[in-house]
Amino acid sequence: MVTIKLTLQYDGTAYAGFQRQPNGVTIQEKLEQALRGLTGDPAFRIGAASGRTDAGVHARGQVVQFRTESRIPVDRWPYALNQRLPDDMRAVGAEVVPDDFHARYWAVSKRYRYTFEHAPFQSPMSRLYAYHWAKALDLDRMRAAAALLAGQHDFAAFRSTGGAAKTSTRTITRLDLACAAPLIYMDVAADGFLYNMVRIIAGTLLEVGSGRRTVVDVRHALDSGERTFAGRTLPAHGLCLEAVHYGDGPKRAPWQQLDAGDDD
Numbered sequence: 001m002v003t004i005k006l007t008l009q010y011d012g013t014a015y016a017g018f019q020r021q022p023n024g025v026t027i028q029e030k031l032e033q034a035l036r037g038l039t040g041d042p043a044f045r046i047g048a049a050s051g052r053t054d055a056g057v058h059a060r061g062q063v064v065q066f067r068t069e070s071r072i073p074v075d076r077w078p079y080a081l082n083q084r085l086p087d088d089m090r091a092v093g094a095e096v097v098p099d100d101f102h103a104r105y106w107a108v109s110k111r112y113r114y115t116f117e118h119a120p121f122q123s124p125m126s127r128l129y130a131y132h133w134a135k136a137l138d139l140d141r142m143r144a145a146a147a148l149l150a151g152q153h154d155f156a157a158f159r160s161t162g163g164a165a166k167t168s169t170r171t172i173t174r175l176d177l178a179c180a181a182p183l184i185y186m187d188v189a190a191d192g193f194l195y196n197m198v199r200i201i202a203g204t205l206l207e208v209g210s211g212r213r214t215v216v217d218v219r220h221a222l223d224s225g226e227r228t229f230a231g232r233t234l235p236a237h238g239l240c241l242e243a244v245h246y247g248d249g250p251k252r253a254p255w256q257q258l259d260a261g262d263d264d
Contacts (some may be wrong), residue, residue, distance in 0.1 A: 001067055001068070002067065002068060002074075002096050003047075003066070003096065003097050003098065003099050003101055004066055004067075004074065004077060004094055004095070004096060004097070005065050005094065005096075005097045005103070006063070006064050006066070006077065006081075006091055006093070006094050007063055007091070007092050007093035007094070008027075008031070008059060008062040008063070008064065008090070008091055008092065009059060009060050009062070010058065010059050010089040010090070011058055011088040011089075012027070012053060012056050012057045012058045012059070012236070012237075013056060013058075013088070013128050014088060015027050015030075015055065015056075016055045017052065017053060017054050017055045018051070018053045018057075018059075018062070019049075019052045020032070024055075027053070027062075028049070030085065030086055030089060031046065031064070031085070032045055032046060033084075034081055035066065037084050038070070038072075038080055039068055039070050044066075044068075046066045047065045047066050047103070048065055048102055048103045048104050049062065049064045050063040050103045050104055050107055050110065051110065051193075054196070054236050055236060056235070056236030056237050056239075057237075057239045057240070058129065058237075058240040058241070059240060060241065060243070061111075061241055061243040061244055062241055062244070063103045063107075063244045063246075064103055065101055065103045067099070074094050074095060074096050075094065077094035078091035078092060078093060078094055102250065105250050106246050106247065106249065106250050107244050107245065108191065108245050108246060108247045109173060109190060109191055109244075109245045110190065110192070110241065110243070110244050111174070111187065111188070111189040111241075111242045111245075112188050112193070112198045112239060112240065112241055112242060113186065113187050113188075113239075113242050114185075114186040114188075114198060114201075114202040114238050114239050115130040115131070115183055115184070115186075115238050115240070116130060116131050116133055116183065116184040116185075116206065116238065117131065117133070117182050117183055117184075118133050118134075118181070118183075118184055119132070119134065120134050121134070123182075126183070129237060129238065129240075130183060130238050131202075131206075131235055131238035133206065133210075135210055136210065136211075137184075137206070137210055138210075139177060139179060139209065141209055141215065142177055142205045142206075142208055142209040143177055144208075144215050145205055145208040145215045145218045146175045146176070146177060146186075146205060148215065148218050148222065149172055149175055149218065149222070150172050150173075150174070150175050151171065152169065152170070152172075153169070153172075153222050154168050154169050154222070154225060155168050155170050155194055155197060156225035156227075157221035157222065157224065157225050157226055157227050157229055157230045158194065158197050158200045158201055158204070158221065158230050159194035159195055159196065159200070159227075160194075160195045160200070160233060161195075162195060163195025163196075164195075165192075165195070168194055170190050170191060170192050170194065170197070171190055171191045172188060172189070172190045173190060173191070174189040174190075175188045175189075176188075177205070186205065188201065198239060199233045199234045199239060200231065200232075200233050200234075202231075202234045202238065202239075203231035203232040203233055203234040204221070204231030205231070206231065207231040207232070208231075212231075213231055217229050217230075218230070
């Protein structure tokens with residue numbers, strides 16, 4: 001019996017999120033179906049995933065773990081599994097890890113990217129992967145607001161209701177905006193994320209850049225924890241889980257010691 005760490009990429013357009021649920025097709029459901037066929041175990045289930053990406057969210061670096069008695073060499077798992085996965089999902093890496101490895105609790109940071117398309121008309125080539133904005137944007141103002149959000153803060157104003165996390169303190173180690181016209185990329189890395197946190201940050205920066213909200217509003221949002229001072233939650237299709245970084249053990253941040261986990 002070995003524990004496998006599997007890295008996945010997927011286009012989330014057709015799915016009701018990662019986590020298995022009774023109504024709606026999910027990434028986990030399709031992955032476990034493929035793994036059952038591959039292992040011959042009709043009850044096979046993965047142990048955990050690095051995060052529960054929401055409906056429509058994409059991933060280049062989702063991580064899951066599972067235990068198996070299969071004799072498939074670890075380097076062959078992606079090849080064998082991809083023959084059974086749908087075209088919008090791919091396994092891109094596999095490695096044997098310690099038996100106590102946990103895809104969520106061993107993670108030291110995650111990185112997401114939110115993509116905007118700033119153009120008069122949305123390209124049909126990017127409509128599933130970028131949020132379209134046709135009006136003027138001030139990138140300098142957006143970057144000034146982003147600088148306020150970097151570091152450790154209480155992000156209560158930047159979460160949606162319904163998440164399971166008990167505390168709202170997180171540490172953002174990176175929050176950058178890069179332009180490759182007509183696309184604008186917002187890259188954010190942190191030790192964890194609250195429910196819809198990245199999409200709310202993206203909506204907040206967009207509203208600052210368009211003049212609908214000010215940098216002072218962002219400061220008020222952090223200081224007060226009031227959702228009304230932060231921007232709207234942007235649609236899921238612009239969001240992608242880019243990478244999950246791990247240490248060599250369960251390196252949990254202080255907030256994780258009391259928290260049941262985060263919701264991406």
